[in-house]
Amino acid sequence: MDFNLLINAIIAGLLLGGFYAAVSAGIAIAFGMLDIVNIAHPAFVILGSYIAYTVNINLGVDPIVVSILALPAFYALGAFIYQVYYLSFEKRGQEALRGLAFFFGLLFITEVTLLLVFGADYRYVEAAYIGPSIHVGQFELPLRMLVPCVVALALFGAIQLFVTRTFIGRAIMAVSQDQLALQLMAADPIRIKRIAFAISIATASIAGALLIVIQPVEPSVGRDYIGRVFAICVLGGLGSMPGTLVAAILIGVVESLTATFYGPSWAPAVSFGFLLLTLAVRPAGLMGR
Amino acid sequence: MNTTTFSIIAAAVGLVVLACAHWLAVDYFFFAGYTILQFVVLATAWNILGGYCGYVNFGTAAFFALGAYSSVFMHKTFPLPIPLLIVFGAVVSGIVGLGMGYLTLRLRGAFFSIATLAMAVVFQTLVVNWDYVGGSRGAYIIHPENFEFGPLKVHYIEYLFVLMLALAVIALVTARTIERSQLGYGFATIRDDELAAEACGVPTLRLKLIATTLSGAFMGMAGAPFPYYIGYVQPQSAFALDYAVNSIAMPMIGGTTSWVGPLVGSILLGSAQQYATVTISSAVNLLIVGLMLVAFVIIAPNGLIGLVQERGRAWRKP
Numbered sequence: 001m002d003f004n005l006l007i008n009a010i011i012a013g014l015l016l017g018g019f020y021a022a023v024s025a026g027i028a029i030a031f032g033m034l035d036i037v038n039i040a041h042p043a044f045v046i047l048g049s050y051i052a053y054t055v056n057i058n059l060g061v062d063p064i065v066v067s068i069l070a071l072p073a074f075y076a077l078g079a080f081i082y083q084v085y086y087l088s089f090e091k092r093g094q095e096a097l098r099g100l101a102f103f104f105g106l107l108f109i110t111e112v113t114l115l116l117v118f119g120a121d122y123r124y125v126e127a128a129y130i131g132p133s134i135h136v137g138q139f140e141l142p143l144r145m146l147v148p149c150v151v152a153l154a155l156f157g158a159i160q161l162f163v164t165r166t167f168i169g170r171a172i173m174a175v176s177q178d179q180l181a182l183q184l185m186a187a188d189p190i191r192i193k194r195i196a197f198a199i200s201i202a203t204a205s206i207a208g209a210l211l212i213v214i215q216p217v218e219p220s221v222g223r224d225y226i227g228r229v230f231a232i233c234v235l236g237g238l239g240s241m242p243g244t245l246v247a248a249i250l251i252g253v254v255e256s257l258t259a260t261f262y263g264p265s266w267a268p269a270v271s272f273g274f275l276l277l278t279l280a281v282r283p284a285g286l287m288g289r
Numbered sequence: 290m291n292t293t294t295f296s297i298i299a300a301a302v303g304l305v306v307l308a309c310a311h312w313l314a315v316d317y318f319f320f321a322g323y324t325i326l327q328f329v330v331l332a333t334a335w336n337i338l339g340g341y342c343g344y345v346n347f348g349t350a351a352f353f354a355l356g357a358y359s360s361v362f363m364h365k366t367f368p369l370p371i372p373l374l375i376v377f378g379a380v381v382s383g384i385v386g387l388g389m390g391y392l393t394l395r396l397r398g399a400f401f402s403i404a405t406l407a408m409a410v411v412f413q414t415l416v417v418n419w420d421y422v423g424g425s426r427g428a429y430i431i432h433p434e435n436f437e438f439g440p441l442k443v444h445y446i447e448y449l450f451v452l453m454l455a456l457a458v459i460a461l462v463t464a465r466t467i468e469r470s471q472l473g474y475g476f477a478t479i480r481d482d483e484l485a486a487e488a489c490g491v492p493t494l495r496l497k498l499i500a501t502t503l504s505g506a507f508m509g510m511a512g513a514p515f516p517y518y519i520g521y522v523q524p525q526s527a528f529a530l531d532y533a534v535n536s537i538a539m540p541m542i543g544g545t546t547s548w549v550g551p552l553v554g555s556i557l558l559g560s561a562q563q564y565a566t567v568t569i570s571s572a573v574n575l576l577i578v579g580l581m582l583v584a585f586v587i588i589a590p591n592g593l594i595g596l597v598q599e600r601g602r603a604w605r606k607p
Contacts, residue, residue, distance in 0.1 A: 037399045039347075039406065088587045096398055097480075097545070098586040099347045101537055104587070108534050108579035115572055223530065227407030234400070265418055265425075272411040279400055280392050 004138055007009020009260040011139055017252025018149030019214060021156050021245050022207040023225055023234040026069060029064040029159070029200035032228070032238040033176035042105045042222035043110035044201055048074070049123075049217040050114055056125040058076055060111035063125045064151055067209030071202050077203025077216065082194045083108070107222075148210035155206055159199070160241045172196040176239055216273050224268055229277065231275035237288025246286060292469070293329060296462045297363040299359035307451060319450040323518060325559035326453040326513050331532060332551035333460040333540035334507030338500045339537070339575045340545030341473060344398050348389075348405030349536040352382045354527035356512025360381045360597045361422045361522055364430055369453060371514050378513030379506040386505020394497045413528045427523025449518050453511075460507050464548040464559030467503075476500060508536075531575060535562075538582040553593055 023045055030038040050072050052063035089099040102138055129143040163169035171192045174182050179189045211217060238244030251271055258269045278285060290298075308522060331349055338344050347423055356378030389408060393401040414560055417425045436448035467473045475496045478486035485494050498570065516522045543554025558578065565574035589596055 031399075037402065039403070084587070087450075092590075094590060097339065097343050097345060098541070098590055100399070100402055101541055102586050104345075104347065104534065104537060105444075108530070109576065109583065112572055112576040112579060116576065144560035189561055220530075224410065227403070227410050230403040231407065234403075266414065269411050269414045272407045275404060275407055276392055279396060279404065283396050285416050 005260060006257075007139060009256050010146065011141065012260075013253030013256030014249060015145035015149040015252075016142075016256055017216075017249030019145070019150045019207075019210055020228065020252050021248035022148070022152030022203065022210055024158055024229045024236075024244050024248050025159055025241075026200040026203040026207070026239060027229045027233050028236070028239075029172075029196055029203075032233055032240070032244070033172060034196055035176075035198075036082075036197060037100055038103055038197075038200070039100070039226055039230075040107040040110065041200070041204060042225040043107045044204035045208045045211060045225065046114060046217060046219060046222040047110055048205040049212040050118060050208075051205070051210055052209040053123045053125055053217070056127075057133075060126075063209040063213055064127075064147075064206070067205045070205045074205040075107055075198045075200040077131035081201065082197040085197075086194070107226075111219050111222065111248050118219065120220075121219055123212070124216040125212050127213065133223060136190050136229040141249070142212060148213050152189045152207065155203065156241070156245055159203070162199075163241065168192070168195060173233060197233060227268070227275065228271040231271035231278075233285075234283075235278045235285055237285030240285070240287040243285055243287030290391070292462070292466050295465060299458045299462055302476070303454050307454060310450065311447070316444060319444070319446040319498070321451050321560075321563045323450050324563065325556060326457045327515075328535055328539060328555040328559040329552060330360055330453070330460045330511040331459040331508060331536040332543075332555040333457075333464050334504045334511065335536040336540040336545055336548070336551045337464060337467065337507070338497075338504040339549065340540050341467065341480065342497060342500045343502070344394070344497065345402045345535075345537070346405045346501075346504065347402055347533050348408045349420035349508055350528045350530060350532040351409040352386065352508035353404070353515070353532050354409075354412060354416070354524075355382045355385060357515040357522055357527045358422055358455055358508030359509070360513045360516050361430065361435065364516065365421065365428075371449075371517060375452070375510050375513040376458070378509040380509075382509025383502045383506035384493045386503075389505075390498045390501035394501065395494060404447075408529075409528060409533070413524050416524045416528075421558055423522065425524060427521055427526075428516070429521050431520070432517045445517075450512055452514055456507075456510055460510075461552060462504070463507075464551075468548060472496070472499065475564050488558035534575070534578055534582065535559075538578050538585075541582055541594070542585045542592055544592030547590070547594060550592050550594045 008181065023042070026041050027038065030036045030041065048067055048070070052066045055061050055066040056063045085099060086103065129147045132139040132143050134143065134146070150245050161171055171182065171187060172195070175189045175192045175196070182189045182192065211221075228251065232247045233244055235251070236245070236247035251274060254274075255267045255270045292447050303409070310322060331353065335346060335349055338346055358374060359378045359381045360374045363374055369377070389404060390401070393404040422428055434445060436445050437440050467476070475486075475491055478489070478491050479493050479496060483493055512527070515527065519526065539554035539558050540551040541554070542558060543552065544550030558581070562574050562578070566575065585592060
């Protein structure tokens with residue numbers, strides 16, 4: 001086995017894992033803390049990619065800057081979706097069957113709409129950091145991967161600080177543990193959950209921009225991420241942000257090694273293997289409660 | 290009405306449909322009818338687990354493709370008549386359903402749903418990398434122009450249509466029988482309150498495994514004749530997400546609590562899609578399915594059957 005190849009694969013995996021953390025952050029909040037099985041999340045990530053793409057191509061603005069400017073719009077979208085979800089399903093106690101079907105429908109609508117508007121061609125963005133690499137000795141750090149990884153870690157750190165240090169953040173943790181108790185403390189759990197879900201959708205904006213920096217995007221790319229992000233959240237332990245980060249990096253590295261030594265067409269099977277293994281052996285995940 | 294009477298009526302309706310189709314003798318009718326009947330089988334199969342037990346399976350495409358690819362595999366190794374291939378496909382998909390269920394059904398329902406979604410991606414990966422069944426290039430299955438059985442000689446597509454019609458009748462009779470048996474009541478307790486059911490001594494895990502196996506087996510059966518129907522199978526068409534969204538949308542739109550719902554939903558939505566695919570485009574018709582699914586789960590949670598029942602109740606009690 002070529003040692004250089006191994007190290008480069010591990011480095012690429014670490015960078016990829018950082019990016020996976022950004023995509024998983026939204027699911028970690030929605031599924032891990034709020035118990036909302038938002039399988040449409042990857043579709044919103046792709047929506048974020050296309051918004052970054054459209055603005056980048058027409059106005060030449062950096063895709064990551066675009067995604068930060070688009071945060072309020074995604075936040076509003078998330079708040080709206082939660083309101084519909086709450087009134088239609090959670091309030092009536094029907095989230096298990098119909099709530100899932102609802103998100104599946106949203107996934108489909110988003111994907112097909114993007115397909116009708118942009119077509120099935122791969123789209124990509126332009127930015128100064130796409131292309132060049134930093135060389136450290138014999139090891140290569142492509143900026144196209146390094147920049148998204150750094151932004152993703154910053155996003156992840158910001159969310160972790162938010163949920164552990166601020167009042168609203170702690171309220172979100174509280175609602176994930178005991179909704180009734182929160183109500184007894186005279187706080188409105190629905191408002192807290194709406195804020196949390198809106199934040200989870202807002203992360204999709206940034207994750208989308210990072211995705212289109214890393215690779216060209218077409219509307220159905222999101223499907224590959226559904227299994228992956230849920231595998232990461234389950235492996236990390238539901239509700240645990242540090243666990244999710246560790247799991248994201250672990251899956252990134254294993255996928256990168258698989259792609260390097262067995263061929264890229266096997267990489268999608270990695271996350272599923274992890275998912276089944278976790279569910280069978282330790283359903284609580286690495287750092288679950 | 291007991292099960293025997295119902296089976297006879299269902300078979301009779303099937304024969305009438307067949308007689309009409311044969312009398313029309315338009316090949317396009319058989320092509321379109323096959324697709325609609327395939328959706329009847331898929332929607333009914335999905336509903337055995339989804340509607341009766343309340344567990345959402347997103348992996349319809351995976352089970353369907355398992356059936357299709359087990360046929361491709363047998364076609365290359367040891368060619369059998371299609372009815373036997375259907376049985377083979379059912380066994381393969383049923384075993385996979387059992388295995389999936391055993392690993393994930395002990396946990397909360399959401400885990401099962403996520404696992405089925407991921408399973409579709411993985412089986413696609415396996416098939417893409419498996420050259421024997423065509424890999425990513427796909428496989429050609431050439432069938433004879435006519436099907437001959439003794440003195441009988443019909444177009445091959447009519448033969449496939451008859452097989453799918455028979456499968457649809459079997460699936461509907463099975464679903465209705467389950468609904469009215471002890472098994473069905475057991476399923477309903479799981480759907481309504483699994484914890485309470487478990488506490489009352491209902492063997493919930495065993496029942497869920499039975500439902501998953503049956504549901505998977507029927508999806509595999511629907512997929513087994515697919516290679517012969519389409520002539521050229523490739524992973525993207527066999528694993529298309531369309532199957533997953535349709536098999537969820539059809540019962541949801543029809544109504545999930547009885548066997549009538551998936552039947553009504555699949556005939557309505559299936560015919561509408563046949564029409565839209567010809568007149569508009571297939572992307573637009575998928576958009577319509579998605580929109581209808583979301584609209585129905587929000588506005589009419591019990592589907593069309595639920596709406597009719599409400600109307601009936603309001604009419605009886607003025």
